Amino acid sequence: MISEQRTRLIYPLSIFITALFLRLLYLAQSSANPTFLSPIVDSYAYHLLALSILDGTATGEALFWQPLFYPSFLALVYKAAGISFWAPRILQALAGSFSCVLVYYTASMAFSRRTGLIAGLLMAFYGPLIFIEGELLAEGWAVFWIACLIPLLMLTIRKDHPLIYILTGLCGALAVLTRPPLLIFFIAACVGQTIILSRQVPLKQALVRLAIIAVGFGFIALPVARMNRNLTGQQGFLPSSGGINLYIGNNPDWVRTVMARPGFEWRSVYRLPYKDGCTNNWEASAWFREKTLQFAKEQPDIFLRGLLQKTSRFFSSREIPRNLDIYLFRQWAPLLSALVWKNSGFGFPFGIFLPLVLLGLALNWRRIPWPIWALLIFYPPVIILHFVAARYRLLIMPAAAVAAAAGLAGISGFVQKRRWNKALACAIFVAVLAVASSFPRSYPEEEVNFEAEMYRGMGHKFSEQKLFSAAIPYLVKSLSLQADYLNALNDMSIILTEMKRPEEALQYAERALALRPDFGGLSYNLGLIQLEINNLDEAEKNFRKALACGDEGVHVHINLGITLSRQGRFGEAAVEFKTALEIDPQNKATRTFLEQAEKSSRGKK
Numbered sequence: 001m002i003s004e005q006r007t008r009l010i011y012p013l014s015i016f017i018t019a020l021f022l023r024l025l026y027l028a029q030s031s032a033n034p035t036f037l038s039p040i041v042d043s044y045a046y047h048l049l050a051l052s053i054l055d056g057t058a059t060g061e062a063l064f065w066q067p068l069f070y071p072s073f074l075a076l077v078y079k080a081a082g083i084s085f086w087a088p089r090i091l092q093a094l095a096g097s098f099s100c101v102l103v104y105y106t107a108s109m110a111f112s113r114r115t116g117l118i119a120g121l122l123m124a125f126y127g128p129l130i131f132i133e134g135e136l137l138a139e140g141w142a143v144f145w146i147a148c149l150i151p152l153l154m155l156t157i158r159k160d161h162p163l164i165y166i167l168t169g170l171c172g173a174l175a176v177l178t179r180p181p182l183l184i185f186f187i188a189a190c191v192g193q194t195i196i197l198s199r200q201v202p203l204k205q206a207l208v209r210l211a212i213i214a215v216g217f218g219f220i221a222l223p224v225a226r227m228n229r230n231l232t233g234q235q236g237f238l239p240s241s242g243g244i245n246l247y248i249g250n251n252p253d254w255v256r257t258v259m260a261r262p263g264f265e266w267r268s269v270y271r272l273p274y275k276d277g278c279t280n281n282w283e284a285s286a287w288f289r290e291k292t293l294q295f296a297k298e299q300p301d302i303f304l305r306g307l308l309q310k311t312s313r314f315f316s317s318r319e320i321p322r323n324l325d326i327y328l329f330r331q332w333a334p335l336l337s338a339l340v341w342k343n344s345g346f347g348f349p350f351g352i353f354l355p356l357v358l359l360g361l362a363l364n365w366r367r368i369p370w371p372i373w374a375l376l377i378f379y380p381p382v383i384i385l386h387f388v389a390a391r392y393r394l395l396i397m398p399a400a401a402v403a404a405a406a407g408l409a410g411i412s413g414f415v416q417k418r419r420w421n422k423a424l425a426c427a428i429f430v431a432v433l434a435v436a437s438s439f440p441r442s443y444p445e446e447e448v449n450f451e452a453e454m455y456r457g458m459g460h461k462f463s464e465q466k467l468f469s470a471a472i473p474y475l476v477k478s479l480s481l482q483a484d485y486l487n488a489l490n491d492m493s494i495i496l497t498e499m500k501r502p503e504e505a506l507q508y509a510e511r512a513l514a515l516r517p518d519f520g521g522l523s524y525n526l527g528l529i530q531l532e533i534n535n536l537d538e539a540e541k542n543f544r545k546a547l548a549c550g551d552e553g554v555h556v557h558i559n560l561g562i563t564l565s566r567q568g569r570f571g572e573a574a575v576e577f578k579t580a581l582e583i584d585p586q587n588k589a590t591r592t593f594l595e596q597a598e599k600s601s602r603g604k605k
Contacts (some may be wrong), residue, residue, distance in 0.1 A: 007113060008113070011104060011113055011116065011117050011120070012101045012104050012105070012120070014117075015100050015101050015104050015117070015120035015121060015123075015124055016097050016098070016100065016101050018100075018121065018124045018125075019096065019097035019100040019101075019120075019123070019124035020093060020094065020097040022124060022125065022130055022335065023093035023096055023097060023130055023133060023134070024090075024093055025335055026130050026131070026134055026333055026335050026336060027086075027089055027090070027093060027134055029332065029333040029334060029335055029336070030134055030329060030332050030333040030336070032332045033329055033332040033333075034454065034455070034458060035454060035457075035458065036085065037085050038458055038461070039085065039135075039136050040454065040457035040458055040460075040461055041262055041323045041324070041457055042137060042323055042324075043135055043136035043137060044457075044461055045066070046066070046070055046071050046074055046136055046137070046138075047074065047136060049062060049063070049066070049071040049074075050071045050072075050074035050075040050078055051075075051078070051083075053071060053072065053075040054075050054078055054079060059231075060228070060230075060231025060232035061232060061240070061280060061281050063227075063231065064228050064231070064232055064234070064239050064240055064281075065239055065240055065241050065281055066239050066241060067138060067177055067178055067179060067180055067238075067239050068177050068224060068237075068239070069138065069141065069174060069177040069178040070137070070138035070141065070178060073088070073141065074088055074136065077091065085136070088136060089133075089134055089135075089136070092133045092134070092140045092141070093133060093134070095133070095140065095141060095144045096129065096130070096133040096140055096143070096144065097124075098144065098147075099123060099143050099144045099147040099398065100120045100121075100123040100124045101120060102144075102147040102148060102150075102151060102398070103116075103119050103120050103123045103147055103397075103398050103401050103402060104116040104117065104119060104120030105151050106119070106147075106150050106151045106154065106369075106372075106398065106402055107119035107120070107401070107402040107405050107406070109151065109154055109369075110154070110367060110368065110369050110372070110402060110406075111364070111367065111402075111405075111406055111409065112409075114409065115402075115405045115406055115409045116405070118405035118408055118409060119401045119402050119404070119405035120401075122353075122401045122404055122405055123397060123398075123401045125339060126339075126349060126353075126397065126401070127326075127335075127336055127338075127339030127340035127349060128319055128326060128340060128349075128350070128390060128391075128394055129143065129394055129397055130335075130336070130339065131326050131329065131336055131340065132391055132394055135324070137324075137391065138178050138179060139179065139391045139392070139394050139395065141178050142175060142178045142179040142182065142395050143394060143395060143397055143398060145171050145172075145174050145175035145178060145182075146175060146182070146375065146395060146397075146398045146399075147398040148167075148171045149168065149171045149172060149175060149186070149189070149371070150369075150371045150372060150375070150398055150399065152164060152167055152168040152171060153168060153189050153190070153193050153369075153370075153371040154369050154371060156168060156193050156197065156209060156213075157193060157196060157197055157200070160209075162212055165209050165212035165213045165216065166212060166213075166215065166216040166219075167216065168190075168213050168216060169212070169213040169214060169215060169216020169217035169218070169219065169220075170216045170217070170219060170220055172186040172190070172213070172216070172217050173216070173217045173218075173219070173220030173221045174220060176221070176237075176238075177220065177221070177224065177237065179392075179395060180238050180239065180242065181379065181382040181383060181386070181392075181395075182379065182395065183238075184378050184379070184382050185374055185375050185378045185379045185382075186217075188374045188377070188378045189370065189371045189374035189375070190210060190213055191210075192370045192371075192373075192374055193370060193371065194206050194207065194209070194210045196370060197209065221237045222237075224237040225237040232280075232282065234282050240281035240282050240284070240285045241281075241285070242285055242289075243284065243285030243286060243287065243288030243289045243292075244269070244270065244284070244285065244288045245386050245387070246288060246289060246292050246385070246386055247269075247288035247289070247291055247292050248260070248269065248386070248387050249306070249310060249385070249386050249387030249388075250292045250295055250296065250303060250306065250385075250386075251291065251292070251295050252295065252299060252302060254306050254387075255444055257269050258387045258445065259444055259445055259448065261448070261453065261487065262323060262453070262457065262460075262487070263456075263460070263486070263487035263490070264486060264487060264490065264516070264519050264521055264522065265486075267521070268519065270284075272287075272288075273287035273288060275550060307384060307385070310384045310385075310387060310388050311384050312440075313388040313443060313445075314380055314383060314384050314388045314393060315354060315437055316347065316350075316437060316438075316443070317342075317345075317346055317347035317348075317350050317351030317354065317434065317437040317438045318342050318345070318346075318347030318350070318351075318390075318438075318446070319340065319342075319347060319350070319390035320388055320389055320390050320393075320443060320445055320446065321389065321390065321445055321446065321448070321450060322389035322390075322391065322445075323453075324391065324450075325446075325448070325450035326340055326390065327340070327341075327342065328450045328451055328454065344438075344441065345438040345439060345440070345441030345442070346434065346435075346438040347438070350393075350437070351434045351437055351438060352430070352434060353400065353404055354433060354434075354437055355407075355429065355430040355431075355432075355433035355434050355437075356403075356404035356407040356408060356430060357376075357400045357403040357404045357407065358403075358407075358429075358433060359407035359410065359411075359426055359429055359430060360402075360403035360404055360405065360406035360407030360408075360409075360410065361376070361403050361406075361407075363406065363407065363410040364403075364406045364410070367406075368402075368403065368406075371399075372399040372402055372403065373399075375395075375396060375398070375399040376396060376399050376400065376403070379395060379396060380393075380396065407426075410426065411423055411426045411427070414426065449481060449482045449485070451481055452478045452479075452481035452482035452485050452488070453478070453485075454478075455474045455475070455477045455478035455481070455488075456474070456475060456478040456485060456487055456488040456491065458471075458474040459471040459472070459473075459474035459475035459478060459488070459491055460475075460487070460491050462474065463491055463494065463495050466498075468495045468498060468499050471491070471495055472492070472495060475488050475491055475492050475495070479492070484511075484515055486512055486515050486516055486522075489508045489509075489511050489512035489515070490508070490509070490512045490521075490522060490525060492505070492508040493505045493506070493508035493509035493512060493525060493526075493529065494525060496508065497525075497528065497529055497532060502529050502532045502533045503533070505529050506526075506529050506530075506533070509522070509525055509526040509529050510526065512525075512526075513526050518549055519549065520545070520546040520547070520548075520549030520550055520556075521546070523542045523543070523545040523546040523549060524542065524543065524546040524553075524555070524556050524559075526542045527539045527540075527541075527542030527543040527545075527546065527559065527560075527563075528559060530542060531559060531562065531563055534566075536563055536566055536567050539559075539563045540560065540563045540564065540567070543556055543559055543560040543563060544560065547560070553583075554580045554583040554584045554587065554590070557576045557577070557579045557580040557583070558576070558577065558580045558587075558589075558590055558593065560573075560576045561573040561574075561575075561576035561577045561580065561593060561594075561597065562593065564576065565593070565596070565597055565600070570597045570598070570600040570601035571597075571601045573593075573597040574594055574597040574598050574601060577590055577591075577593045577594035577597055578594060581594065
């Protein structure tokens, strides 16, 4: 009895200490990477939103563009600990370590403490999870909420206690507010558990328990929905980015939109509905959903082919990047380098992990609890329907680790019982699936120069902060890695223009436009430089080209008007200023320009 009690304590404690040690070691090593104290892209966006929440300047559209939980978490940490990039990471390391312990308890309930130990250690050593918990991103917390949810859902069958149901609802709401695609899993898991429970107790009692779960969910979700209605006038608690995320992976040119890089390419996708008359993110989201549905109806063959291609990405052994490539960061962290790698199309650890998951499900399909099945069945299709990235796949880990541990335990049992034929069959099964998940050897998303993109991201961030001297070395580094990097060239042209070095800026702007002559924004930026050096004919040509490319922004018309005024073409200039005022009637500077142009036009006559 004493030995059993010690086991109950030692196993989870060992898992927690191991997981925490690995996560803190990784943080210490990765602190050398350039973005650790200077986050970029999504991490930077979360950071800025957290700051705006703190100072009360966050708008309703900004708050409800992304899921609400993570920026709120960052804001709370900043309020308690100051603006620190270490504090949230340490808290995430602690949460990640608890996730490993919770997976241990899940596997112990479903199988045995030995299997639980394996599952917890698989989570503890899973490199991609360690990496994402060390970033200012939401997925580590989503894994934690799922790790809480699964055992709570299992307990709803075993124990009749209102607190369990309330906690299940609370964790479900927090999971959905962290990663909205989990909503389908949560509903399916709750309904399935209710059906299972109805076989043990009267249906009315089972429905009462489901209602209590709903109360717990509403305790979190309803105030968020109320805040959304008050701030934006919209109904619901889900963010407005759902539409664009659906469209990105479902359109005739979906590979290009999935690969749209931060900068001009992303903005060109984001602005599509606004060119069609939408005025806010919610209208834009509806526009994107409508276009997606239209695409699926009119081109079902391309739509279905895309689903198949995205499915292969989800089950690829490699970590498919989005705005972040885990393999880039191996150079700063020896631990990550050992735990995550790829070679000739094979990616570790998922290339081994996936076959073990499928083996565990095959050997123990009757013993696998429904919440685990629910996550593995309902979550992947939601991601595949949108678009696939490694950090989104991570959310299956609390269920997958249990199944993988069961697979390893199954192989171990065959070996211990000297059932060599079955052990060999399992080994062949794992090897075949590991090879199958490694083809094709690359996807277009993996061909991006993420190191150049990282340095450009840092330079762009400093540029936005008007720290131009700090930005230039990063952009120079980016261009040394990729000479034809459009966004870095454009950033350099903008910075040099701001620094009153237009002749140097001109070279970068021309190189950028030569790469993408169809981007109106690039023509506009080149026009600004030409205007700065008083090359009025070229400035006019580029502003008109920007308009022809669909860039109908108010500033294009204003600067074209200024160019025409300097040429003495005041009547034409007045037309441009009037157009600018139609777009932005409150712009006082434009009204002044118009009055001056009309006065000069009358005087000229």
